[in-house]
Amino acid sequence: MVRVAVGVKRVIDYAVKIRVKPDGSGVVKDSVKHSMNPFCEIAVEEAVRLKEKKIAKEIVAFTIGPKQSAETLRTALAMGCDRGVHVNVDQAQLDALTPLQISKMAAKIAETEAADLLLMGKLAIDGDYGQTAAMTAAILDWPQATNLYSLQHNGDSATVEREIDGGLETNEIKTPAVLSVDLRINQPRYATLPNIMKAKKKKVKAVKPADLGVDVAPTLNVIKVAEPPVRAAGEIVEDVDTLISKLKDAGRI
Amino acid sequence: MKRVILQKSNFLKQGVRAAGSKPIPDRSDSFVFGLFNGEINPKNIFPYPSVFNQEQVDELNELFSASFDAFDGTNEALENDLRGDLDPEMVQMLRDFGLFGMQVPEELGGLGMSNVQMARMSEIGGELDLGVSIYIGAHQSIGFKAILILGTQEMKEKYLPLVASGEKIAAFCLTEPSTGSDASSVQTRAVKQEDGSYLMNGGKIWITGGGIADIFTVFAQVPVQQEDGTIKDKMTAFIVERDFGGVTHGAPEKKMGIKCSNTAEVYFDDVRIPAENMIGEVGEGFKVAMEVLNSGRYGMGATLNGTQKGLIKKATEFAANRTQFRDKIYKFGAIQEKLARMHAEQYASEAVSYLVANAMDHKTENYHLEAACGKIFASERAWHCCDETIQVMGGMGYMFEQGVEKVMRDLRIFRIFEGTNDILRLMVGLQGLQYTGQQLAPIAKAAKSPIANAPTLIKFKMDQRAKEKGSKTAVNDLKQYVDPALHPEAQKVGEAITRFEVASKKILQKFNKDIINQQFHVKRIAEAAIELFASSAVLSRATAAQKHPTANKEEEILLAKTYIFDSLKKIHGALDQLTEQDESHWKNMAELTEKMVNADSPVLGAHPTELIHK
Ligand SMILES: Cc1cc2nc3c(=O)[nH]c(=O)nc-3n(C[C@H](O)[C@H](O)[C@H](O)COP(=O)(O)OP(=O)(O)OC[C@H]3O[C@@H](n4cnc5c(N)ncnc54)[C@H](O)[C@@H]3O)c2cc1C
Numbered sequence: 001m002v003r004v005a006v007g008v009k010r011v012i013d014y015a016v017k018i019r020v021k022p023d024g025s026g027v028v029k030d031s032v033k034h035s036m037n038p039f040c041e042i043a044v045e046e047a048v049r050l051k052e053k054k055i056a057k058e059i060v061a062f063t064i065g066p067k068q069s070a071e072t073l074r075t076a077l078a079m080g081c082d083r084g085v086h087v088n089v090d091q092a093q094l095d096a097l098t099p100l101q102i103s104k105m106a107a108k109i110a111e112t113e114a115a116d117l118l119l120m121g122k123l124a125i126d127g128d129y130g131q132t133a134a135m136t137a138a139i140l141d142w143p144q145a146t147n148l149y150s151l152q153h154n155g156d157s158a159t160v161e162r163e164i165d166g167g168l169e170t171n172e173i174k175t176p177a178v179l180s181v182d183l184r185i186n187q188p189r190y191a192t193l194p195n196i197m198k199a200k201k202k203k204v205k206a207v208k209p210a211d212l213g214v215d216v217a218p219t220l221n222v223i224k225v226a227e228p229p230v231r232a233a234g235e236i237v238e239d240v241d242t243l244i245s246k247l248k249d250a251g252r253i
Numbered sequence: 254m255k256r257v258i259l260q261k262s263n264f265l266k267q268g269v270r271a272a273g274s275k276p277i278p279d280r281s282d283s284f285v286f287g288l289f290n291g292e293i294n295p296k297n298i299f300p301y302p303s304v305f306n307q308e309q310v311d312e313l314n315e316l317f318s319a320s321f322d323a324f325d326g327t328n329e330a331l332e333n334d335l336r337g338d339l340d341p342e343m344v345q346m347l348r349d350f351g352l353f354g355m356q357v358p359e360e361l362g363g364l365g366m367s368n369v370q371m372a373r374m375s376e377i378g379g380e381l382d383l384g385v386s387i388y389i390g391a392h393q394s395i396g397f398k399a400i401l402i403l404g405t406q407e408m409k410e411k412y413l414p415l416v417a418s419g420e421k422i423a424a425f426c427l428t429e430p431s432t433g434s435d436a437s438s439v440q441t442r443a444v445k446q447e448d449g450s451y452l453m454n455g456g457k458i459w460i461t462g463g464g465i466a467d468i469f470t471v472f473a474q475v476p477v478q479q480e481d482g483t484i485k486d487k488m489t490a491f492i493v494e495r496d497f498g499g500v501t502h503g504a505p506e507k508k509m510g511i512k513c514s515n516t517a518e519v520y521f522d523d524v525r526i527p528a529e530n531m532i533g534e535v536g537e538g539f540k541v542a543m544e545v546l547n548s549g550r551y552g553m554g555a556t557l558n559g560t561q562k563g564l565i566k567k568a569t570e571f572a573a574n575r576t577q578f579r580d581k582i583y584k585f586g587a588i589q590e591k592l593a594r595m596h597a598e599q600y601a602s603e604a605v606s607y608l609v610a611n612a613m614d615h616k617t618e619n620y621h622l623e624a625a626c627g628k629i630f631a632s633e634r635a636w637h638c639c640d641e642t643i644q645v646m647g648g649m650g651y652m653f654e655q656g657v658e659k660v661m662r663d664l665r666i667f668r669i670f671e672g673t674n675d676i677l678r679l680m681v682g683l684q685g686l687q688y689t690g691q692q693l694a695p696i697a698k699a700a701k702s703p704i705a706n707a708p709t710l711i712k713f714k715m716d717q718r719a720k721e722k723g724s725k726t727a728v729n730d731l732k733q734y735v736d737p738a739l740h741p742e743a744q745k746v747g748e749a750i751t752r753f754e755v756a757s758k759k760i761l762q763k764f765n766k767d768i769i770n771q772q773f774h775v776k777r778i779a780e781a782a783i784e785l786f787a788s789s790a791v792l793s794r795a796t797a798a799q800k801h802p803t804a805n806k807e808e809e810i811l812l813a814k815t816y817i818f819d820s821l822k823k824i825h826g827a828l829d830q831l832t833e834q835d836e837s838h839w840k841n842m843a844e845l846t847e848k849m850v851n852a853d854s855p856v857l858g859a860h861p862t863e864l865i866h867k
Contacts, residue, residue, distance in 0.1 A: 031803060033318065071315050078319075190323040192349040193316055193364055 039121025291754030354417025379559025396423030
């Protein structure tokens with residue numbers, strides 16, 4: 001039986017209409033509904049199914065984020081993960097982290113937790129980088145399979161299907177490995193109330209980036225965040241002649 | 254003034270007791286009772302109770318949003334409405350989430366929630382599907398509530414795990430063909446057998462879950478031999494299992510709304526019930542029924558807060574996007590008036606609901622008038638909110654696919670069941686008046702020997718005159734609890750409380766015992782009491798928000814001002830109707846009704862086409 005590590009991230013809920021801060025420094029996050037990144041939910045579900053199939057003996061969920069991320073971790077525990085690791089960084093630090101720094105921390109956790117399999121979402125819907133799983137595999141020097149459509153674990157290897165342009169690609173991959181999941185691999189279950197309550201009793205280890213040997217000093221400087229330009233309102237004109245003259249005035253014809 | 258004016262009345266037996274009365278307290282720290290004496294009883298209202306620390310707030314929000322998302326993602330409200338049933342997948346979700354037994358202790362398989370926590374969770378169904386609210390609400394708020402709050406330990410251990418998991422559904426069986434508001438008149442009988450068990454026979458109607466339940470709380474008459482040898486029926490509560498045999502039910506009733514919730518007749522034919530399945534003692538059935546109904550009423554208010562919020566979101570979104578006459582319709586005064594009022598009323602309704610839930614969590618003895626006010630208030634404000642939402646949305650609001658006309662159909666029942674609003678109003682008015690009547694009793698006694706008791710009487714008269722003139726008011730009492738931004742409102746509400754007290758005492762002095770036959774008056778008194786409570790709740794809530802770090806402070810002041818302005822009009826409007834002229838108006842209406850009922854046809858006017866002048 002294998003030990004699975006699964007990464008989860010707290011992001012602004014997918015249904016929320018994103019607003020940019022007036023000073024252009026980022027998006028509004030205070031008092032905005034947050035939830036687990038949908039692709040992370042799918043990764044957790046896949047891990048829990050491995051446990052239900054008696055392939056996994058233990059699932060360790062980890063998150064890197066502010067204290068509110070504890071709730072996201074609890075959701076993962078309520079869905080069926082056994083333990084948690086919470087890497088504490090504050091919101092400002094998290095916002096400045098690059099996928100490389102995240103990958104270094106993820107790799108370190110996979111090592112310390114002696115994981116045979118690291119499951120992640122293919123991307124987080126806030127940054128949309130889609131780089132973390134691949135970089136983590138590189139740092140660990142493990143095989144990787146990304147954007148999975150299906151996963152079948154065979155003990156010391158896994159058979160996976162990946163969605164590619166025009167169809168599915170089937171691969172065989174040796175474990176330990178890093179796997180990232182796509183949308184259609186499963187339909188994640190809900191964390192139910194009794195399970196959320198029980199999850200409070202599950203163990204969560206708190207660590208700091210320094211404990212993982214990772215420097216979180218910002219390496220990325222965000223210059224400006226802006227709303228997509230709003231389309232200017234149209235105008236109704238009397239007739240074709242006016243239309244032509246207006247277009248000429250505007251320098252369009 | 255006699256203390257017992259109401260107890261002997263026939264009306265009480267028929268109506269007011271039926272709605273859930275308890276004995277009238279001598280002195281109460283209830284806010285609503287206090288109003289009738291012109292007093293501000295701050296205990297359960299000022300400052301607005303804060304029950305949680307930040308961690309607990311976060312936790313409740315977490316449970317709320319996890320359940321909201323799962324409910325929203327699983328439930329098909331319109332399909333439920335068309336099919337008249339719940340999808341098995343939805344039932345399973347409700348079970349998985351523990352939503353069939355929110356208040357059952359954790360060790361018996363429930364979520365162990367307080368009233369406030371349950372109220373918050375109830376908002377979900379209120380917003381997403383009122384049919385589901387009733388499906389799970391009737392089960393736990395009344396169905397097995399008697400076991401939860403009054404059952405023996407054995408009963409709890411035997412039944413609560415089964416019902417908390419939703420494996421078995423519970424139903425509350427009070428109503429019969431000849432027993433509606435007059436709850437003590439049940440005809441179903443349970444006769445004691447030689448072996449100590451009871452044999453039950455009778456039939457119940459309109460029982461929520463009647464066709465799907467396995468556990469029933471049933472109210473029946475137990476004949477008991479008196480000392481003088483005569484037999485007297487004593488209303489008694491029993492827990493009946495379908496498995497006892499002899500329990501059957503009718504077809505699901507076709508009805509206006511909450512269609513996924515089963516409503517059916519339930520029959521009991523020679524059902525043998527072991528003695529240990531009695532709740533309380535023989536003769537305590539009425540008390541059991543009232544405790545259950547009183548304790549469940551706040552849940553309706555909380556549920557309907559969710560409904561109001563859902564409607565407000567729909568109406569606001571529509572008004573913000575719909576263009577007519579080249580402008581977004583929310584720019585028009587007629588629409589602004591609707592949206593703002595809908596929100597202000599929701600704000601008030603929510604303020605009231607959580608005061609009641611809080612008072613219950615604090616084991617307050619007399620919360621039943623507040624609970625009744627909350628039920629009346631929420632069901633009527635939600636109805637108004639839905640009506641206005643449909644109006645804002647125009648033809649779109651009338652269309653099935655929008656889901657708002659379903660809300661309107663679903664909502665209508667909330668003014669009828671668990672005590673009709675009319676009956677609850679009479680209860681609020683009459684119990685409040687009786688309470689103040691008790692305070693007047695010493696004065697009435699003094700009046701019998703005016704000379705000896707002159708000082709008491711003179712003081713009373715002076716007090717009353719001062720209050721009538723407005724020099725001694727509840728204003729100062731109220732203002733001390735209210736944010737300065739709302740002092741003008743607190744001033745007016747305080748003055749209205751004093752006017753209300755004077756008006757209450759006046760009509761009590763005028764009608765004395767006969768007040769029980771003066772429903773026109775009592776209804777106005779109740780109306781004013783409900784609004785005074787709501788306005789005070791709003792003052793308290795908005796004041797607390799001013800001290801909260803992230804609340805929308807200015808907006809809450811606006812909401813409060815908007816609500817109280819309207820509310821004061823209603824209060825004074827109601828109190829204005831207690832004059833001599835109004836009395837002759839009531840008499841006219843009584844006479845007209847008499848004639849309608851006794852004429853060949855109740856429609857009395859000659860048809861306009863038949864009005865020949867020549
Ligand atoms: C969908 C649905 C579900 C229900 N579920 C349940 C359930 O689970 N369990 C259960 O036991 N019952 C249930 N009921 C019954 C419900 O509680 C009753 O309908 C309600 O109590 C009112 O009784 P009634 O319909 O007999 O009206 P009535 O008591 O006949 O009243 C008719 C009208 O007269 C008024 N009235 C009556 N008496 C007086 C008075 N003294 N003074 C002034 N006005 C008066 C009432 O306010 C009302 O307007 C349900 C009903 C419905 C429609």
